[in-house]
Amino acid sequence: MAxxxxxxxxxxxxxYNNPALVTPQFSRDEVVAYIAAKALEKTDFGYPYRDVLKLFPRDWWLPSIEAILKARPNAEGARNFVDAFVKAEPAYFAEAPHELLGWNVGFARTMRMLQDRPDVAREGLRRMFESSKDFDRWHAAGHLAMLDASEEPYVGRALEAVTVPDGADEAAKKEMIVAQWMLREYGYELRAGSLHRAWPRATYHLAFPLGYLGGRPKEMLETPPGDVLPSTFTFGGSIEGRSSSGERVRLEHFMTLDPVPEGLGISASRLVLAASLWTLEDERTASFYRHHPDGTIETESDTVASHPAFRPTQVRLVRSPAMYLFQSWGEGTDENLYRLGGYPVFVQSPSYPKCIDCGLRMLHLLSLDSGLPLEEPRQGTTEHAWGSGGVAHGFWCDPCRISAWSWDCT
Structure with missing residues (x-):
């Protein structure tokens, strides 16, 4: 093929005119070579991937797609072929949705297809967990726990069983290290003999007023699907805080939760979320804030410089439907990644800060995508970007009443 x-x-x-003549005009080798080449190209949104799969025999193209995805998980065109394949033959994974874990089609895509058939996926993931070793075993365990909260005790017992004391043999240590590392990637760790999750199941999307995100006129950003909470919540602007030395400082207000929605792991009825955008200049470096009973927010930094705040507005919260409980940066370019609670949207590898008081890993509370409008221009732009266009993350330790903020980008 040229x-x-x-x-x-x-x-x-x-x-278009004689689809029945397609197969006689091409050889199987041509189709295999074509799919291999097209799968490695950048996504062509106008290209009819589904038509290619419909026009040629399944055994001409399916092995090629499987091989490419397992070898090159980030191949954009390959993922589009898989999306087209799922739409063309939705029954293919119906009886074994857990097999998607080996296809590398993306985290959010995989979770949504597991959620389509949760009972079947749950059984398949359990079988995969019981029959696999090392990475594959705990890869299945992580997805099983995320898919269904009732499976978390099962995964916790399995993790506890492979946790070994000092002096254990190398094989046992290796399994423990792999298990702990894999589950930490999904926000889980063993704490006091039980599996602890660093993100709440409750998930809400922020719905901004029409036109607030003016540079990104996408419907889901302003009207994400789901049940809308009756309250409105203050977003943006600035408030007064305290530095570690007790000086008055200006903090950029992110959001006030009043009342605090249920299921977020926050015991207070009201919580103000704020930080210094100036302090948050460094990628993946967490900054911490103490929330005192009188409402004062104290930054751990002794120096805070001015930075334009997000333009003040009122937002609604929408209970996220099942298909948007798990999202991934870059998989859905038109999706709302402004999330309260739920599974965090990390751009790079997951990173959960540890509380500066108790030393325990903190709970994810808020994800904020780039593109929020500023009160005034900064460095020639009126929108705030986390680095090259990443996502910021807010975390919370409820016993210590400490919040933390960090961000990552490509």
Missing amino acids: TTRDFDERLDEIR
Whole structure:
């Protein structure tokens, strides 16, 4: 095959008027080579991936897609072929949705397909966990726990069983290290003999007023699907705080939860979330804030400089439907990634800060995508970007009443 363009041109000549003539005009080797090449190209949103799969016999293209995805998990075109395949033959994974874990089609895509058939997926993940070793075993365990909270005790017992004391043999240590590392990637760790989750099951999306996110006119950003809470919540602006030395400082107000929605792991009825955007200049470096009973927020930094705040507004909270409980940066470009509670949207590898008082890992509370409008321009822009366009994360330790903020980007 010369190029994918040559193949496309030949295909276009006959696929509209005489689709029955497609197979005689191409060989299986041509189709395999074409899919291998097209799968490695950047996504072509106007390209009919589904038509290619419909026009050629399944055994011509399915092995090629499987092989490419397992070898190159970030191949953009390959993921589009898989999406087209799922739409064309939705029953293919119906009886074994857990097999998606080996296809590397993306975290959010995998979770949504597991959620489509939760009972079948749960049984399949258990079988995978019981029959696999090392990475694959605990990869299945993490997805099983995320899929269904009732499976968390089962996974916790399994993790406790492989936790070994000092002096254990190397094989036992290796399994323990793999198990702990994999489950930490999904926000789980063993704490006091039980599996502890560093994110709440309750998940809400922020719904901004029409036009607030003016540079990104996408419907889901302003009207995400789901049940809307009756209250409105103050977002943006600035408030007065205290530095570690007791000086008055200006903090950028993120959001006031009044009342605090249920299920977030917050015991207070009201919580003000704020930080210094100036302090948050460094990627993946957490800054911490103490929340005193009188409402004062104290930063651990002794120096805070001015920075434009987010433009003040009122937001609604929407209970996230099942398909948006698990999201991933870059998989859904038109999705709302402004999330309260739930599974965090990390751009890079997961990173949960430890509380500066108790030393325990903190609970994810808020994810804020880039693109929020500023009260005044800064460095020539009126929108705030976390680095090159990443996501910021807020965390909370309820016993210590300490919040932490960090961000990451590509």
